[in-house]
Amino acid sequence: MKKIYYLILTLILLTACSGRLEAASLKVSPAGFIIHNIVPGRTYDVYKESGLQLTIYNDSAADKTYLLSAHRPSEGGTWEKGYLEIPDPKWCWFDRNEIKVEANSKAYVRFHLKVPDEERYYNQHWVVTLNIAGKPGPGGGVGVAINVRAQIETQSRAALKSVTPDGLIGVVPSVITLKTKENREVVIFNNSATNETYKIYPLTDKEKFQKYISAGFSPLPEPDWLKLGDGSITIPAGGRKTLSLKVSLPEKEKKKYESIIFIEGQSATGFMRVQFMGTDDKTEVMRQETK
Numbered sequence: 001m002k003k004i005y006y007l008i009l010t011l012i013l014l015t016a017c018s019g020r021l022e023a024a025s026l027k028v029s030p031a032g033f034i035i036h037n038i039v040p041g042r043t044y045d046v047y048k049e050s051g052l053q054l055t056i057y058n059d060s061a062a063d064k065t066y067l068l069s070a071h072r073p074s075e076g077g078t079w080e081k082g083y084l085e086i087p088d089p090k091w092c093w094f095d096r097n098e099i100k101v102e103a104n105s106k107a108y109v110r111f112h113l114k115v116p117d118e119e120r121y122y123n124q125h126w127v128v129t130l131n132i133a134g135k136p137g138p139g140g141g142v143g144v145a146i147n148v149r150a151q152i153e154t155q156s157r158a159a160l161k162s163v164t165p166d167g168l169i170g171v172v173p174s175v176i177t178l179k180t181k182e183n184r185e186v187v188i189f190n191n192s193a194t195n196e197t198y199k200i201y202p203l204t205d206k207e208k209f210q211k212y213i214s215a216g217f218s219p220l221p222e223p224d225w226l227k228l229g230d231g232s233i234t235i236p237a238g239g240r241k242t243l244s245l246k247v248s249l250p251e252k253e254k255k256k257y258e259s260i261i262f263i264e265g266q267s268a269t270g271f272m273r274v275q276f277m278g279t280d281d282k283t284e285v286m287r288q289e290t291k
Contacts (some may be wrong), residue, residue: 012201018177024144025060028132034151036214041117047110054148056132058101065135066101066143068094070128075242076147079210080128082262082271083151084167086126091115092150098135115154120166123174124154124272165241168268175273176245184245190235192267197234202226202242203260203271217258217275225249226259226274233263245274254278 033052038044047053058064070092072077086092095110111130115121128150134143156175167170170189178184190196202223203209209219220226227246235241257276262269 009150019126025058026064026066026132026134026144026146027057027059028146028148029055029057030148032149032151032211034212034214035113036153037156038113038115038152038154040115040119040121040154043114044113045110045112054109054111054130054132055100055106056101056109057106059104061103063100063102064143065098067098067131067133067135068095068096069131069133071131071147073127073129073149076129080151081264082212082260082269083125083127084169084270086152086267087166089128091128092128092152093129111150113152115152115241118166119157119160120163120239122154122157122160123170123172124152125174126152126154126166128152164189164191167270169198169263169270170264171263171270171272172239173272175275177275177277178247178249179277181249181251182247183232184247184270186243186245188233188235188243188270189240190237190261190265192265193237195234195236195266196265196267197232199232199262199264200228201231201247201262201264202228202264209260212260212271214258214273217256219273220257220259220276223259224275226261228261250274 023029026184035046041167068165070089072085072089074085091114092113095112098106098110101107130148130150131145132148133145137144153174156173158173160172162168165230170191172187176186178185203212206219207220213219229244233241233243253276259274261273261274262271
């Protein structure tokens, strides 16, 4: 049996126009990105899979050398709600540890990724920080640095075989796709050591939505198309509960829409994607072919 999986990439334009991050003479593009449908156990060269590589610009009058590394985001800065820190930043790496960029020029680096082949790593939403920092010269000193946030989402699976998903909170499946008026269920796992009452609500801030939305989708125009039960759910420590979703999608709606649903607790916050495919859509967002 052979399965073919398709990596989906979304670029995030965090700056007003350019989609770059800037620090003095150093600029990096893209400002951020989301990688969807990562299969645990598979090694990814993101450039080969999607055409994405990081562009490093040196706008100074002298050649510069930059150091490249991956880190947990808590080592410096904040990150988007609903994502957890990647368990091990060593799962991500560049094709080199440092790169020299000539004066008033640019250079490219490739990003690689491999999540261990464990079932608990499906349905995950993680963030890793990619650091590009100026290498100090012979006289010492601190160089400029930029952090690019990569949002990594592993493949959604509707059922896991006798394992709980990794992290303080788990949502199974992490992506629900719909074409008709269908009611669905998701299982929410409280993997923390305390009882939790989770608030369940959609993301409605249009500006923030651009940091989450999948490529090819528009924000859901009518929140009433999706009913989220009572808006909260209480789960004991180490427990799980099922959440029912009631969908009222118009029968002749042709466009593709996406809703981001947060499950917010005291110890951790997760989210799921609910994708309305539209009546004219002939493809799947995450295609899987079996031979």
